[in-house]
Amino acid sequence: MRMYDIIEKKRDGGALSDAEIGFFVDGYTSGRIPDYQASALLMAIYLRGMTPEETRLLTMHMMNSGDVMDLSSIPGATVDKHSTGGVGDKTSLAVVPMLAAMDPGHTFVAKMTGRGLGHTGGTVDKLESIPGFDTALTDDAFLSCVREHGASIIGQTGNLVPADKLIYALRDVTATVSCIPLIASSIMSKKLAAGSGCILLDVKVGSGAFMKTVPEAIELAQAMVEIGEGMGRRVKALITNMDRPLGRNIGNALEVAEVIETLQRRGPADLTHEAIMLASDLLELTGRFDHNEAEARARRVVEDGSALAKLKEIVAAQGGDVRVIDDPSLLPxxxxxxxxxxxxxxxxxxxxxxxxxxxxxxxxxxxxxxxxxxxxxxxxxxxxxxxxxxxxxxxxxxxxxxxxxxxxxxxxxxxxxxxxxPKEPPVEPLLYASVTAAGVAYA
Structure with missing residues (x-):
C-alpha cells in the first residue's frame, strides 16, 4: 500500500477503506509518512469530504493510536465537556469546578483538553498562565486527582491519541481546520480515549467559530453525537453563538482572571449564563437529576462560593499557585x-x-x-x-x-x-439548538 495512491483516491472523490485509513494514521503517527504527504491527504479530505463510515473509521484509528484511559476506578459518573473553539470561550475553566462542586462524590470530571488552534484559544494555554499549573500529569496522577478532588484537567499527552496531536498541529498551519470530518474525528477520538461516560459538546457557530452557519454546526454535532452514542456513551451537543466574543477578555491570563470574577459572581452576564447552562446540561446527562435540579445546583455553587473553592482546590492539586485565585494580579x-x-x-x-x-x-x-x-x-x-x-x-x-x-x-x-x-441591532440568542440521538431541538 502506498500513501500516494491513498492521496490520489481521496483527491478523486473515492471513499477510503478501513485498511487505507489505518495505514495513514499508523504511518503518520510512527513517522513513516512525511508531513507533506499527510498535508496533501488532509487537503483532499477538506475538499472532498468523508462519508460517515470513513469518519467513524478515522475516529477509531486515531483513538487507538495510543492509550485509552480506563476510568473504571472512578466511583461514580464520569463526565467531560468540549468546545469546538471560540474567541473568549473560557467556559471549561468555570464549568469543571462547578460540576465537581455540584454533585461531590458522585459526579467526576476527567477532562483532557487542547491548545490554541487558529484564531481560537486553548484551555491548556489558559491554565499554563497560572504559575506552576501542571497540565501534563501521569495517568495515575490524573486519576488520583479526579478521585480525590472531583475533577482534573490535563493536556493531550503523547500516549493518549498521539495521531490527533500530530494531525491537529498540522491542520492548524495548512488551512484544513474547518472540515467537519476532521473536526468530528479529532474531537471524538480524544473524548472517547479519555474514557468518560457522559460527554457534552459545545458547538460554536458564527464569525468567531469554525462553523459559520447553524446548519453546518448541526451537521458537525450530529456526526459527533452519532460517533459517541455508537460507542455506548451519553452524548449531547449544544449549538451556541460565537458571532460575538464570549465575555470581555480574550487572551490566556486575562481569561483566567475573568473566570475567577465569574465564580465570584462578578463576571459578565453572557459567560455566567453559558457556564450555568453547560454545567446544568452535563449534570442532567448523568441521569442523576432532572434539568431543574441540575440548574439549581449550578446556580447554588456559584452563589455560595463552593465552585470558586473547588477551582482553588484543583489548582493546588495540580501544582498551581493558588494565590492567583485570591489575587488575579499575580497572573502574567x-x-x-x-x-x-x-x-x-x-x-x-x-x-x-x-x-x-x-x-x-x-x-x-x-x-x-x-x-x-x-x-x-x-x-x-x-x-x-x-x-x-x-x-x-x-x-x-x-x-x-x-x-x-x-x-x-x-x-x-x-x-x-x-x-x-445608527440603530441598536437585534438581540441574538446564546443558544440556537441542542442535538441528541433523538434529534435536533431548536431553542
Missing part, C-alpha cells in the same frame, strides 16, 4: 497597553469575532505558525461588545502586548473587526 501582566476608541456615535452593529481572535494572536496571545510561543499576558479587553451604544471617541477595547510592533499590528486588526450602525 503585559507591559504595553493601548486603547481603541470608537470612530463615530451609534451602536456596535457587528463584530468580526474571528478577526478579534487573530488580533489577539498578533498581539502575542496566540499561535500564527506551528512553532510560535504564546505570551500568556497578551490579549484584549473588550469595553464594548455587540449591541452596545458608543460615543465618538469613547474607549471600546484595550490591547495588551509586550512588543510595540505587535501592539501596532494587533490594534489595527482589532479596529477592523468593529462595524457600527
Amino acid at each position: 501582566q503585559a507591559s504595553l497597553h493601548e486603547t481603541l476608541c470608537a470612530p463615530c456615535t451609534g451602536f456596535v452593529a457587528h463584530i468580526d469575532t474571528e478577526r478579534v481572535g487573530v488580533a489577539s494572536a498578533e498581539l502575542g496571545g496566540g499561535r500564527l505558525t506551528l512553532n510560535d510561543e504564546i505570551d500568556h499576558s497578551c490579549g484584549i479587553t473588550l469595553l464594548k461588545n455587540y449591541g452596545d451604544p458608543v460615543e465618538c471617541g469613547e474607549p471600546i477595547a484595550v490591547a495588551h502586548a509586550n512588543d510595540a510592533s505587535k501592539l501596532t499590528c494587533g490594534l489595527a486588526t482589532l479596529a477592523g473587526a468593529y462595524t457600527y450602525g
